[in-house]
Amino acid sequence: MKAFWMATAAAVLLGGCSTVPGGMETPSEAVAPTSEDARVADLLSRMSLERKVAQLIQPQINSFTAEDMRRYRFGSYLNGGNGGPYGDEFAEASEWLRLADEMYLASVAPMENGEPVIPTMWGTDAVHGHTNVVRATVFPHNIGLGATRDPDLLRRIGEATAVEIEVTGIDWNFSPTVAVARDDRWGRTYESYSEDPAIVAPLGAALVEGLQGRKGDPDRLGAGHVIGTAKHFFGDGGTDKGVDQGEVTGDIEALKKVHAAPYPAAIDAGVEAVMASFNSINGRKMHGNEALLTGVLRNELGFDGLVVGDWNGHGQVAGCTNTDCPQSLLAGLDIYMVPDEWKGLLETLVAQVNDGTIPMAKLDEAVSRVLRVKMRAGLLDEFIQPSNRPNAGDYDLLGSPEHRAIAREAVAKSQVLLKNNGVLPLRGGANILVAGTAADDIAQASGGWTLTWQGGGELDNSYFPGGTSIWSGLEAAAEENGGQAALSVDGSYSAKPDVAVVVFGEEPYAEFSGDRKHLGFSDEEGLGLLRKFKAEGVPTVAVFLSGRPMWVNRELNAADAFVASWLPGSEGAGIADVLTGSQPATGKLGFSWPATCDFGPLNGPDGALFPVGYGRSLDDTAALTMLDETCDALLAGDSSEWFVNGRFATGISASAGGTDLPNLRGIAAGVSVRGIDRNAQEDSREITFAPGSSLTIAQDGEGAGAYRIVYRVKQRPSQPVTVTTGTATVDLTQPLSVAAEKDWREMIITEQCAAGLGDSLTFTSAGPFSLDIATITREGLAEGTDCSF
CATH class of the missing domain: 3.40.50.1700 (Glycoside hydrolase family 3 C-terminal domain)
Structure with a gap:
């Protein structure tokens, strides 16, 4: 495949071009090997180390620009659950398609030194329809679809979802979830079809066929189809006490009979991607578990597609951070989902290949799998920007009467x-x-x-x-x-x-x-x-x-x-x-x-x-x-937890200037709150205050106990910051200045510094200031316990 000329993203968008200009060579016209292995080997032989590593880096749309895409050539990218094009999670479908074009065209701009151009691909969590996008059909969650026992219905839901995904120019769906939920206290139980793997397996396989097309069909992964993903391999539904991202223990063969059981059906259906799970099995995180990611998934089950990580899941592996984890690649991970810290990880991986920590052969193996999936999806055959592909921009297909009829049928049957x-x-x-x-x-x-x-x-x-x-x-x-x-x-x-x-x-x-x-x-x-x-x-x-x-x-x-x-x-x-x-x-x-x-x-x-x-x-x-x-x-009543795991307990609310901030998210009256990661995705909040603004967190009804707040200050306040509870106002300026740049700390507010504790906390900053909060609880402490920060 020869390098070819393409106009810049802006020029193409303005000119309305859909492919390379007339008379220029396209990938399908280039003289290249015909077999998958030969084509992949040819591409690898002409890719630089940096471009190879970039194929394994998957950032989220709100953390990089089209210029970053042009510079680094990420192999793929995603939108997070709260991510939308240009920072608007409620953007119209046309904006999703516009961003898809922008990123795609940046990814196929001409390369220096004759390196092959490898188009990027966009992945999304369309787990019950293309539900990140306004107007899309919202199908029942998997727990309801499991009650239908209807594989044909699941296949039609997959087909409808794929079409709606194509409308917005997206290539890849992180679905279906084929977890076998075994403890319904787990917060993702609704993403599971059943506690019985015999029910899960055929339904998951049917959704794969709907998304991708059936194996052997001429339109498989063509028009009307997208890449599917079976997730999360494996054991996500079997954690102790149903704790998300927790520990699964037991005899490995017994665990496989339950939690790995749906994967052979998905693999037989041709699923092209598998997502690694957050959980540990017998003490070892799946993102670093070579015996299971390689030994079981690839060698035993015969999966030959790509393995993608979950949201910074590699950073949870022992000895790893979000920007340093060769263990995952060595274990069998192909793509790192690294939403925000992508640059640090990319640079570290390049250095680790150079110093021999990661053998070049292992890198090539992972890149080969990414290229092979792109090849099967037709992304390497013809360079066509997303807006000129089948179904793209046909916004009437979003929530179409035909798709809504399928959803209505699914609701009735569930x-x-x-x-x-x-x-x-x-x-x-x-x-x-x-x-x-x-x-x-x-x-x-x-x-x-x-x-x-x-x-x-x-x-x-x-x-x-x-x-x-x-x-x-x-x-x-x-x-x-x-x-x-x-x-x-x-x-x-x-x-x-x-x-x-x-x-x-x-x-x-x-x-x-x-x-x-x-x-x-x-x-x-x-x-x-x-x-x-x-x-x-x-x-x-x-x-x-x-x-x-x-x-x-x-x-x-x-x-x-x-x-x-x-x-x-x-x-x-x-x-x-x-x-x-x-x-x-x-x-x-x-x-x-x-x-x-x-x-x-x-x-x-x-x-x-x-x-x-x-x-x-x-x-x-x-x-x-x-x-x-x-x-x-x-x-036993509700616990004393006010804000834990990124969510308010019942009866707790937040507001700024009289405007409600549901689950401590949003913008109002000079206060901006967004989700950030501490131990898990968006389990904490970054709260930014404009000068003179205030945030109130309150309990509906009477509570008891001192306040314990886990917090972090990245930069010391320049002007006074206070917290008011009941009739007491506590000056936090000095303790917050001491806490600056010292990572997470605990603030305990008792009667000793805030006589007459009330059932609300009002934080006020005289100047611009930012405070991160992970948890807020109320606890009964010994009388006379001092406040601490």
Whole structure:
């Protein structure tokens, strides 16, 4: 393949060119070896060391520019869960495509010294549709799709998702997740199809086929298809106590039978990428585990695609940092996902090849796998900028009626009916009251990984044009059946309804922010509504939104019918289809449902209220016996944690100038807060104050105990900084100056320096200042304990 001339990115964009100018040689016209191995060897022979290493570096879009791409030629890049083009995570699809063009054209600018030009590729987490992008179809999360047991449906979802990804010019999807979740306290349980690997394997393989096309098909990885990724290899769903990124222990062969079991099916389906997991297995982090990444994945299972790391996962390997980790490459990792510290890692890897720490042969092996996947995806055959590829820029395909119809079908097929005393299906002509704050909230129905990483928060229905909330779906269905529906969030009414549908459930979360200490559902909004209607003689249908099975014995007792709706996404009409009987109730549990509220995992029929495979049809009206409503875990009350793992506890909020900052993120009144990484992705916050600005973090209700804050100051304050709690104001200027440049420290605020501790903290800075916060807790300390900083 010969080097060729191409106009600069700006010139091409202005001129509207789609490929190389007429008369110039394109890759497909160049004289080059024809076999995969020969073509890869030819490219490698002409690449410099720096360009080889760059193929293994994957930064995120908010940490580099097109000029950086032109200079370093990254092999790939990604957008994080809270990353959007040009710093706007809610940017229109056209901006995503514009950035794709910009980065692509920078990657294929002419190289010096005749080096081959290797196009970059963009990877994204489209885990339940292309849900980083406004207007995209939001499909149910995997836990709901597992309840369908329908590989053909999964294949069609993959196809629709691939097309919507292509609209924005993106090449690569970090999906499907084929984790086998074995402890539902894990915050990523909803990303798993089932606790049973026999259910997970065919569904994951079907989604791979939908994304990439079937092996042997002429259009595989062509128009209408993108590169897929099976993740996270392996054991992500088997950590102790369900702790995200935690430890998995046990006999390795036994662990493989559960947690590695879905991978052969994905590999047989032709998946081109596998993502390494964050977790450790028997004390060794997967990102540095040669026995498993190479010995099992490649040698035993025969995977010949590329292995990509997860968000700074290599930095968690013993002896590694984010910018220094030869261990991962030597273990079998091909691409380092290094969101922000890419330059330091690139320079270190180059030096380590030069000094022999990393053998050139090992580097070439990894680069070869990246090139081979690009070759299979057609990226090396013809240089076409993203906006001129099939489906690109056809914005009507985002959330198209055809794709929404598939999503609606998926929602209907994923509903699992747990109880029905005869109130379902809702009769035609009925007067239906729809209650609960979640009823008209598409964001809550969609869960995490929806427009933002954690989902929910500031997102209202305006962020989902074309979507249908559960309430809207029920309203339309009621009218079609000759009845009527009314929305009453608090359950009030003037005329007694024939039936009330109560929609409630978990607030959105992602990854470690969703980890729980027990499975008791503590929010009592839905319970209160169900008991209210029961006392008033109104039959009720409970629609429970959750990312896992939970102990809801109180709600099951109070409701006349109970539906596990999981996280259905943007097409709430699919729920109405089942409740009205226009579609049958066919969903079956992919997870055991807990009978008791305790602190242990549940896998299998022992201790299950409903086993895997349970799910009633609409005509099954057998009585459900009254259930024990005792839950010691709930009686223990909430912990003293205010802000932990990047998320507020229930009842904690933040604001600046009267504007809410959900989960301590956003910009208001001179205060800017963004997520940063301490121990895990965005588990901490960087808070930037403009002169004279204030941030308040408050508890709803009365609390007790001293405040313990884990914090970091990178640069000493230039003007006074204070914290006010209750009637006391503490001057932090001097201790923060001492803490500057000393990494993470603890601040303890007690009665000794803040008499009459209140239930809020207000930080105020007279000048420009930045403070990082990892955790905020309230703790009972011995009387007389001094404040410390």
